[in-house]
Amino acid sequence: MRGTLRLAAAVAGMALPGVLLAAPAQAGPTGGDDVATRHYACNSSVVPPNSDPISATTGGTSGARIRTGSSTSCTAVGTVEPSNQLDYHCWTLGNDGATWTYLRNVTTNRRGWVRDDLLPGNGSNYACPN
Template identity: 55%
Template structure:
């Protein structure tokens, strides 16, 4: 009969534990239709920016443009969602212009908000 040593079993147990999904993660809300806003759930500080990114009325390039965020503007991220295009989008307020809107996260510094809507 073959004996298993504890040292041989522990790596397998550790790998199995990594394969279990974490239940504590909160999924992002679904696509934000054109004309949809979101409350400020992201308590992060300012200092975020975009370089000529369109602020849209929903999480889609098919939604109207409310304004444009530039690198000289101060942005306040509110939360993020996942658009129908599969990209994540952050709802934000441009404190330099007062305009709110959705910007695709790959166009934002820090990759956008980390707080789901």
């Protein structure tokens, strides 16, 4: 649901309470113009900064894969388990139309992208900067 609201707000250019959207960019990580068209490619050298002030969230869907980009076609570099501590950095829209959060699994020190529908609170509330 939150991912749908994020996408609708990004497309309409509206602000929603509790959802921070990035301003349009000159060029996103894969050449997109704004939040609604960005996608972080597999093995991208672009690593988003930690924009989310929440330092650790516990949980996640058991076995959710941490990937090298915001797509299920990207290589998995780790997993999330319900007992793991997660440090959200920011979210973006994947090429599959779903929102993805870049995070660090504090428990395993693995970093990467996880689909928001597999994360507590549907992932980060902070859009990845341009």
